[in-house]
Amino acid sequence: MTSRILVVDDDTALAEMIGIVLRTEGFEPVFCADGAKAVEEWRTQRPDLVLLDLMLPGMDGIEICTQIRAESGIPIIMLTARSDTADVVRGLEVGADDYMVKPFNPKELVARIRTRLRPVTAATSEVLRIGDLVVDVDAHEVRRGTMPIPLTPLEFQLLVALASKPQQVFSREMLLEQVWGYHYKADTRLVNVHVQRLRAKVELDPDLPKIVMTVRGVGYRAGSVS
Amino acid sequence: MTATSATGTTVALWRDWRGWPETIATAWRRSLRFRIISITLLLTSFAIFVTSLTMALVIQNNLFESRRDEVLSDALSAVGSGQKTLDSAEVTDDASALRALWGDVRDEIPRASSSSLIAAFAIDEPPVGTGVRGFTTGLSADLLSPGLRERVVSFPDRQAWQSVSLPMEDGSTAPGIVVGQQLIVPEVGAFEVYIAYDLADSQQTLRFVQSTLWVAGLILIAIIIAISWAVLRTVSKPIVEAAETSARLASGDLEVRLPVHGEDELATLARSFNAMADSIEAQIKELGELSLVQQRFVSDVSHELRTPLTTIRLAADMLNDQRDQFDPTTNRTAELLHTQVQRFETLLADLLEISRYDAGSVQLELEATSLTSLAEDIIEQMLPLAQGRGSELRLVAPGGYTPVDMDPRRVRRVLRNLVGNAIEHGEGRPIVVTVDSNQHAVAVGVRDFGLGMDPEDAQRVFDRFWRADPSRQRTIGGTGLGLSIALGDAKLHGGTLAVWSELAVGTNFVLTLPRQPGDLTGASPVSLEPEEVLSEVSHATQPMQLTELRELYFTDSMSNAEEDTP
Numbered sequence: 001m002t003s004r005i006l007v008v009d010d011d012t013a014l015a016e017m018i019g020i021v022l023r024t025e026g027f028e029p030v031f032c033a034d035g036a037k038a039v040e041e042w043r044t045q046r047p048d049l050v051l052l053d054l055m056l057p058g059m060d061g062i063e064i065c066t067q068i069r070a071e072s073g074i075p076i077i078m079l080t081a082r083s084d085t086a087d088v089v090r091g092l093e094v095g096a097d098d099y100m101v102k103p104f105n106p107k108e109l110v111a112r113i114r115t116r117l118r119p120v121t122a123a124t125s126e127v128l129r130i131g132d133l134v135v136d137v138d139a140h141e142v143r144r145g146t147m148p149i150p151l152t153p154l155e156f157q158l159l160v161a162l163a164s165k166p167q168q169v170f171s172r173e174m175l176l177e178q179v180w181g182y183h184y185k186a187d188t189r190l191v192n193v194h195v196q197r198l199r200a201k202v203e204l205d206p207d208l209p210k211i212v213m214t215v216r217g218v219g220y221r222a223g224s225v226s
Numbered sequence: 227m228t229a230t231s232a233t234g235t236t237v238a239l240w241r242d243w244r245g246w247p248e249t250i251a252t253a254w255r256r257s258l259r260f261r262i263i264s265i266t267l268l269l270t271s272f273a274i275f276v277t278s279l280t281m282a283l284v285i286q287n288n289l290f291e292s293r294r295d296e297v298l299s300d301a302l303s304a305v306g307s308g309q310k311t312l313d314s315a316e317v318t319d320d321a322s323a324l325r326a327l328w329g330d331v332r333d334e335i336p337r338a339s340s341s342s343l344i345a346a347f348a349i350d351e352p353p354v355g356t357g358v359r360g361f362t363t364g365l366s367a368d369l370l371s372p373g374l375r376e377r378v379v380s381f382p383d384r385q386a387w388q389s390v391s392l393p394m395e396d397g398s399t400a401p402g403i404v405v406g407q408q409l410i411v412p413e414v415g416a417f418e419v420y421i422a423y424d425l426a427d428s429q430q431t432l433r434f435v436q437s438t439l440w441v442a443g444l445i446l447i448a449i450i451i452a453i454s455w456a457v458l459r460t461v462s463k464p465i466v467e468a469a470e471t472s473a474r475l476a477s478g479d480l481e482v483r484l485p486v487h488g489e490d491e492l493a494t495l496a497r498s499f500n501a502m503a504d505s506i507e508a509q510i511k512e513l514g515e516l517s518l519v520q521q522r523f524v525s526d527v528s529h530e531l532r533t534p535l536t537t538i539r540l541a542a543d544m545l546n547d548q549r550d551q552f553d554p555t556t557n558r559t560a561e562l563l564h565t566q567v568q569r570f571e572t573l574l575a576d577l578l579e580i581s582r583y584d585a586g587s588v589q590l591e592l593e594a595t596s597l598t599s600l601a602e603d604i605i606e607q608m609l610p611l612a613q614g615r616g617s618e619l620r621l622v623a624p625g626g627y628t629p630v631d632m633d634p635r636r637v638r639r640v641l642r643n644l645v646g647n648a649i650e651h652g653e654g655r656p657i658v659v660t661v662d663s664n665q666h667a668v669a670v671g672v673r674d675f676g677l678g679m680d681p682e683d684a685q686r687v688f689d690r691f692w693r694a695d696p697s698r699q700r701t702i703g704g705t706g707l708g709l710s711i712a713l714g715d716a717k718l719h720g721g722t723l724a725v726w727s728e729l730a731v732g733t734n735f736v737l738t739l740p741r742q743p744g745d746l747t748g749a750s751p752v753s754l755e756p757e758e759v760l761s762e763v764s765h766a767t768q769p770m771q772l773t774e775l776r777e778l779y780f781t782d783s784m785s786n787a788e789e790d791t792p
Contacts, residue, residue, distance in 0.1 A: 011533045011534075011537070013534070013537045014533055014534070014536055014537045014540075017536075017537045017540045017541055018540065020540075020544065021540055021544065024544070055529060081529035081532040081533060102532040102533060102535070102536040103532055103535045103536035103538075103539040103571055104536060104539070105539055105540070105543050106540050106543045106544060106547075107543070109540075184607075217594065217629070
């Protein structure tokens with residue numbers, strides 16, 4: 001089965017070129033050049049992943065990302081011409097899973113897409129416990145008691161990574177490699193922002209985290225099972 | 227406690243009189259008010275003193291003169307009435323009648339005079355038996371000077387007077403005047419008659435007038451000082467205000483203005499000041515807007531250029547991946563396109579970074595980072611490139627392990643750049659990366675033993691697009707902006723990036739970052755002049771590599787012995 005990818009970019013030449021690259025790699029690209037129609041297009045096409053340019057006519061990428069995130073945990077990769085802090089962090093904060101700074105090369109693009117489409121895998125397919133949560137890897141479900149907590153695939157993957165090795169402290173670099181597939185030092189803001197988003201969903205009090213614990217100066221680890 | 231210490235301070239201040247001239251000189255120099263008040267005080271005091279003195283003297287004179295005239299006429303009338311008594315008497319040779327007449331005169335003169343201090347002396351020896359003799363009542367002959375008596379004797383028709391000190395009953399003396407004139411006693415001869423007048427009353431009046439004058443003078447001085455103080459206050463307060471406002475303006479508070487009251491000179495000053503401040507504020511705002519425009523422009527250029535560049539990059543990479551299917555010419559073309567697009571991309575990124583520095587829109591993202599582990603990472607990253615050039619990368623790290631706040635992305639970029647340069651110009655010889663720290667700073671040095679540069683050239687390495695040897699080919703693909711950006715990064719951290727280089731000896735770059743921003747004092751932990759430090763440091767940490775390195779360095783120098791001595 002080929003994965004369908006929605007490319008939201010107002011630059012038709014770039015969109016077409018991305019389409020060529022994606023088709024070569026066996027994906028099925030669909031396009032949208034107008035920001036105002038992007039969310040609608042996403043609803044009708046039901047793609048497996050969205051490549052989203054941040055600067056668009058009609059509606060900007062941040063707003064589109066917010067709207068899609070409100071309905072779905074679908075992987076979103078931002079395309080940005082600016083590596084400026086504010087834009088990237090804003091995009092991550094509204095739920096984009098990853099970002100790519102233009103200009104990027106085709107291999108990098110394909111690698112990022114494949115990582116996001118990869119099914120979540122854990123060392124064991126058992127039910128994992130972290131804090132007062134139950135993580136059912138096979139069923140893709142996180143529960144507190146009987147209440148399921150909806151997570152995006154990325155957040156789920158982040159939680160599984162921590163829960164599958166409860167004794168280990170994960171540095172941001174390790175998480176970047178394991179969850180985002182970066183094999184070199186990348187932007188640790190990715191980890192920081194997504195840990196914040198994950199905490200907002202799973203912690204009872206995000207200011208006093210019990211599930212995703214911070215280890216000062218090192219990184220994060222799973223909270224002890226209670 | 228406070229009160230005691232305050233008193234103590236005051237006492238100390240008063241005791242410390244040696245410091246006064248200094249204090250006064252300082253006040254004179256610093257305070258316009260103090261200076262003007264001092265001058266006013268001095269001049270008015272002098273003027274009032276002179277005026278008062280003159281007035282006192284004039285009043286004294288007038289008082290004395292009027293009293294003297296009064297005394298003279300009094301004496302004249304007293305003696306005159308005595309003379310009249312004498313003249314009108316029917317004088318015979320009758321001695322007893324004469325004696326009685328003289329007795330009348332003796333009673334008459336004090337009665338007609340306002341003073342009872344009277345003395346009379348016979349000028350010629352009176353005939354014996356007349357019983358008419360000189361007398362004194364309360365006036366001693368000792369008080370009369372010979373000069374006065376002589377004048378009285380010589381000029382029968384005139385009065386003569388003299389100032390004297392009259393002894394009082396309580397033993398003190400009072401100023402007085404003695405008036406003398408002749409009295410002719412028929413049948414007997416001329417007598418000198420002296421009447422002394424007490425001037426104590428006048429003296430008292432004079433004293434009163436004088437003390438009133440002095441008191442008035444002092445009050446006048448006080449009033450003048452108070453007035454000048456008040457006037458000065460109204461003038462100097464706006465000046466002080468203007469000074470404070472200017473200081474605030476200078477320190478960046480562009481909103482401050484002076485209050486304008488009325489239409490006098492001070493109002494003019496305030497108005498011109500405000501006009502100046504308006505103009506400065508407007509210009510700074512304009513500059514700020516220009517800078518914003520510049521930043522936006524940079525950002526727009528970034529976006530506009532990067533999107534088509536991404537397309538080109540994707541296309542070039544696609545072509546490059548499939549180039550084996552092309553004929554040799556197209557194959558090479560695709561390869562060239564691919565590498566040059568990459569070069570263009572780095573150049574664009576560097577240009578944008580530089581223009582961000584120019585616009586001042588760069589911000590640090592500080593994170594506690596160990597410089598040593600960062601250097602290890604970079605060495606690991608650059609290892610393939612170094613091996614390709616036959617250079618060995620070595621790390622010497624006696625310090626720099628504890629994390630220090632820095633922007634790791636930027637420091638990484640600087641180090642990558644320095645190590646890359648070292649590999650490019652290192653001629654395949656080892657490259658030593660030294661990390662160390664001290665109380666104030668952490669530093670990393672990147673040293674190669676390659677071509678080196680003239681010291682003059684070394685001064686220019688941070689210039690944009692500068693090349694030590696323009697004919698030399700760029701192989702690693704630097705843009706010519708790397709060191710400018712590296713210097714910008716160092717400065718942004720409040721640190722320094724310094725270079726030492728010598729032809730055929732090698733080059734050493736030292737990046738020094740302060741532990742606390744703005745606290746870069748003393749020498750860098752890593753010395754810029756590399757030799758001694760290298761030997762010391764290497765002895766301590768990696769003696770094996772040191773000997774290798776030294777041998778290498780010396781043999782290398784030996785082989786170039788003609789032109790260079792170590």
